[in-house]
Amino acid sequence: MKPGDVVLISPEVTMLKEWVRGKVIEVEANPFVGTVISAQTPNGDIYFNKESLFKEAV
Numbered sequence: 521m522k523p524g525d526v527v528l529i530s531p532e533v534t535m536l537k538e539w540v541r542g543k544v545i546e547v548e549a550n551p552f553v554g555t556v557i558s559a560q561t562p563n564g565d566i567y568f569n570k571e572s573l574f575k576e577a578v
Contacts, residue, residue: 521547521574527559530573534565541577542567 521527521544528539542559545566550556558568 521557521571521576523547526577527557527574528577529559529561529567530569530575533567533569533573539575540567544574 523544523546525544527542527544529542530539531537534540540561542561544557544559546558546568548556548558553570555571556568557571557574558566559574560566
């Protein structure tokens with residue numbers, strides 16, 4: 521994943537019932553947990569967590 525990619529954000533991150541669509545704004549190589557993705561939803565909320573909790577939207 522790279523900045524600008526459209527992704528789905530896991531309910532485990534958002535605490536919502538369904539996966540939420542967002543746009544990747546940052547990809548960070550974190551030495552403790554691996555790759556961390558930050559994504560912003562259309563309403564402006566920003567979520568970040570491990571890469572495994574995001575998946576590419578089709």
